[in-house]
Amino acid sequence: MTEHPLLQDLNPEQRKAVTTIEGPVLVIAGAGSGKTRVLTYRVAYLIKALKVSPENILAVTFTNKAANEMRDRIENLLHINTKGLFIGTFHSICVRILRANIDYLPYDKNFSIFDRDDQLRVVKKILEEIKSRETPKRLLRHIQRIKAGQEPETEWHYDFYKKYQQKLLELNAMDFDDLLINTRKLFEEHENVKEFYADKFMYIHVDEYQDTNRIQYELLRHLSSKHRNIFVVGDDDQSIYSFRGADIRNILHFEKDFKDAKVIRLERNYRSTKNILKAATVLIANNTMRKGKTLWTDGPSGEKLVVHESFDEREEAEYVASKIEEFGRPFSNNLVLYRTNAQSRAFEEVFNKRGLPYIIVGSIKFFERKEVKDLIAYLKLIANPKDDISFLRIVNTPHRGIGAKTMKTLSDYALTEGLHLLEAIPGFVEYTGTKYLKLKRFYDLISKYIKLNEKKEDAFSILHDLINTLEFAEYIKKTYSGQEAREKLEGRLENVNAILGMAQEFVINQNNPTLEHFLEHISVQTEQDDMEMQQKDRITIMTVHNAKGLEFDNVFITGLEDGVFPHKSALSATYELEEERRLLHVAITRAKKRVIMTYARERSIRFGELLLPSRFIDELPEDVVIFDSVSKRYKEQRKETEEKERRVQTELHKGDYVYHPMFGRGRILVKNGDKVKVLFMDGIKNLSLKYAKLVKSQ
DNA sequence: TTCGGAGGTCTTTTT
DNA sequence: GACCTCCGAA
Numbered sequence: 001m002t003e004h005p006l007l008q009d010l011n012p013e014q015r016k017a018v019t020t021i022e023g024p025v026l027v028i029a030g031a032g033s034g035k036t037r038v039l040t041y042r043v044a045y046l047i048k049a050l051k052v053s054p055e056n057i058l059a060v061t062f063t064n065k066a067a068n069e070m071r072d073r074i075e076n077l078l079h080i081n082t083k084g085l086f087i088g089t090f091h092s093i094c095v096r097i098l099r100a101n102i103d104y105l106p107y108d109k110n111f112s113i114f115d116r117d118d119q120l121r122v123v124k125k126i127l128e129e130i131k132s133r134e135t136p137k138r139l140l141r142h143i144q145r146i147k148a149g150q151e152p153e154t155e156w157h158y159d160f161y162k163k164y165q166q167k168l169l170e171l172n173a174m175d176f177d178d179l180l181i182n183t184r185k186l187f188e189e190h191e192n193v194k195e196f197y198a199d200k201f202m203y204i205h206v207d208e209y210q211d212t213n214r215i216q217y218e219l220l221r222h223l224s225s226k227h228r229n230i231f232v233v234g235d236d237d238q239s240i241y242s243f244r245g246a247d248i249r250n251i252l253h254f255e256k257d258f259k260d261a262k263v264i265r266l267e268r269n270y271r272s273t274k275n276i277l278k279a280a281t282v283l284i285a286n287n288t289m290r291k292g293k294t295l296w297t298d299g300p301s302g303e304k305l306v307v308h309e310s311f312d313e314r315e316e317a318e319y320v321a322s323k324i325e326e327f328g329r330p331f332s333n334n335l336v337l338y339r340t341n342a343q344s345r346a347f348e349e350v351f352n353k354r355g356l357p358y359i360i361v362g363s364i365k366f367f368e369r370k371e372v373k374d375l376i377a378y379l380k381l382i383a384n385p386k387d388d389i390s391f392l393r394i395v396n397t398p399h400r401g402i403g404a405k406t407m408k409t410l411s412d413y414a415l416t417e418g419l420h421l422l423e424a425i426p427g428f429v430e431y432t433g434t435k436y437l438k439l440k441r442f443y444d445l446i447s448k449y450i451k452l453n454e455k456k457e458d459a460f461s462i463l464h465d466l467i468n469t470l471e472f473a474e475y476i477k478k479t480y481s482g483q484e485a486r487e488k489l490e491g492r493l494e495n496v497n498a499i500l501g502m503a504q505e506f507v508i509n510q511n512n513p514t515l516e517h518f519l520e521h522i523s524v525q526t527e528q529d530d531m532e533m534q535q536k537d538r539i540t541i542m543t544v545h546n547a548k549g550l551e552f553d554n555v556f557i558t559g560l561e562d563g564v565f566p567h568k569s570a571l572s573a574t575y576e577l578e579e580e581r582r583l584l585h586v587a588i589t590r591a592k593k594r595v596i597m598t599y600a601r602e603r604s605i606r607f608g609e610l611l612l613p614s615r616f617i618d619e620l621p622e623d624v625v626i627f628d629s630v631s632k633r634y635k636e637q638r639k640e641t642e643e644k645e646r647r648v649q650t651e652l653h654k655g656d657y658v659y660h661p662m663f664g665r666g667r668i669l670v671k672n673g674d675k676v677k678v679l680f681m682d683g684i685k686n687l688s689l690k691y692a693k694l695v696k697s698q
Numbered sequence: 699t700t701c702g703g704a705g706g707t708c709t710t711t712t713t
Numbered sequence: 714g715a716c717c718t719c720c721g722a723a
Contacts, residue, residue, distance in 0.1 A: 062713075063713075064713090089713065090713080091713060092713095115713095116712080176712095176713065211713095240711075241711080241712075241713085243710075243711060243712085244711080244712060244713070339710070339711080340709075340710050340711075341709090341710080341711085342709055342710090342714090345714080362712085396700095399700090399701085401699085401700070402700090403699055403700045403701080404699085404700085405699055405700080406699080406700095524713080543710085543711065543712095544711080545710090545711045545712070546711090546712090567710055567711080568710095569710065570710090579711095583711085
């Protein structure tokens with residue numbers, strides 16, 4: 001058989017993966033081995049060479065971004081429209097299936113999708129109702145564990161979980177887990193529905209299989225039950241989401257779970273130098289729960305990896321900054337990684353001070369911004385008037401003089417009448433007389449949009465009109481000017497425009513751009529499209545979890561201290577420690593040319609403790625690592641500056657001019673012990689002298 | 699009754 | 714610093 005031209009771009013293992021079509025296939029793809037390429041080419045090969053209809057192909061990715069990229073690549077490869085091809089995350093795919101089969105479920109077709117914030121609000125609401133003082137976050141964890149199939153720790157937890165589910169049903173809402181669970185339920189209880197999809201999807205592809213959970217595994221079993229052509233790609237050494245229920249056993253046991261599975265390994269690495277690969281390989285060999293593989297490359301040995309000690313997080317950031325300056329442009333070749341989001345501050349401050357451009361990826365995601373969430377809550381309430389959680393979020397945003405007391409009275413009324421908050425208003429106002437006209441006005445506002453929505457007015461028109469009617473921009477300016485930096489306020493306004501822009505784009509691109517569809521589209525979309533991101537020359541800063549799938553010339557792995565990375569919560573159990581090790585393995589293998597690892601002796605979040613270097617540093621092979629010890633000199637300098645700073649701080653008085661690394665020059669308005677109120681160019685900030693690095697200025 | 703300020707607590711990772 | 718709760722001013 002003559003080879004199809006598509007296959008010429010692939011190495012022998014990749015080619016084998018692409019052309020192994022029948023039955024279950026597991027591709028164990030090491031970091032940088034061309035995993036995405038294999039997936040893309042396989043789908044393209046099916047369509048082009050084997051004439052499979054796109055409607056019969058399913059591809060599940062880990063993020064929406066990955067889904068979009070894959071679709072684009074296939075289109076570029078084949079120059080065809082990929083409409084009909086099912087590509088998306090488990091969550092987005094499940095939403096589509098659920099909406100299409102909503103008649104089988106006890107929900108209305110316009111159900112809301114609740115994110116973590118909404119979930120916490122539900123938990124809090126129940127806690128109020130039963131007058132418990134448990135902490136919402138811990139309870140939510142328990143709920144999620146029960147949903148993932150674990151035994152509840154106590155009877156009480158189980159009862160609470162039932163209450164939570166009941167509440168969600170009343171609110172006509174599903175959380176992220178429900179999207180998967182209800183789809184599974186749909187398949188299990190309605191053979192015809194399952195048959196339909198199992199029949200449709202002749203070829204199933206799953207990316208990042210090592211991070212699938214139990215429910216996702218079961219969904220795949222159902223979907224592949226007819227044709228059995230399931231092709232999964234993953235790397236057991238990159239499984240880093242067990243806290244979210246990911247079960248590494250899915251990939252470890254694939255051959256047992258799917259009989260006659262073929263296994264193909266991709267071990268040739270096209271990304272990193274020999275030294276980097278050696279470090280990564282030796283490190284990960286300390287793990288016991290793995291299939292075992294050895295990455296190799298034809299490339300050069302490259303530079304050795306650097307381990308650098310610094311005094312504290314500030315000096316660590318200074319070191320990283322000076323290294324980046326030394327490497328020179330473009331800055332976009334540099335990736336700075338840390339274990340926890342809280343570590344970003346020092347880098348922000350130092351990069352700002354030095355005028356180094358940067359972008360933080362994922363710290364607060366676009367859809368988690370308050371102003372964005374508020375607007376979306378309006379839309380959710382309009383689409384689903386039963387959504388009391390969204391109601392409570394916006395009933396007094398912008399302020400309309402409806403406070404806690406009013407809401408309590410309305411809630412009680414709604415509860416006795418068995419009504420949802422919004423629908424309870426007319427009766428409530430009639431019942432209580434003219435006292436609550438503010439509520440009535442809110443009701444009329446929402447009703448107007450509900451009617452527009454029923455008339456199938458498009459999502460953009462509704463949102464546009466809403467933003468104007470609410471005078472939302474003015475509200476933001478009024479609330480935030482004076483209390484936060486100018487750029488931050490502008491950022492908020494930009495976010496409002498961005499969500500409006502997304503609605504506009506949606507309306508242009510979709511043939512049925514209703515509010516429901518728009519909400520469906522954005523609810524499972526958790527990351528912002530980074531249109532401008534690549535264009536500007538900036539340093540990228542993010543958590544290691546966010547770095548999966550990326551590659552950069554220079555990678556800085558910071559905060560390598562015991563208790564930080566590995567995180568202190570993972571020190572006691574072997575399997576958790578192994579996950580931390582995999583996390584570091586992911587971090588190292590992002591690098592093409594250089595890896596620079598840093599640790600600090602002190603850190604303000606762990607104030608007063610002397611931190612030890614990460615145990616993982618000891619596991620690195622000595623011959624490829626340089627221990628850079630300029631730290632002594634730093635330490636002396638540091639002591640001097642610390643003393644100077646301390647002197648300066650006690651000398652600071654009301655009226656003095658000061659300099660702050662982030663806010664610039666300012667003047668002290670009020671001083672009260674350690675606390676100061678300072679007027680900067682961008683507004684007034686309340687600061688603590690202990691943490692804020694204020695310097696006296698002229 | 700609402701709202702803003704003061705003061706205390708906490709900080710893993712996220713589709 | 715972010716987030717939450719409590720308390721006093723308007």
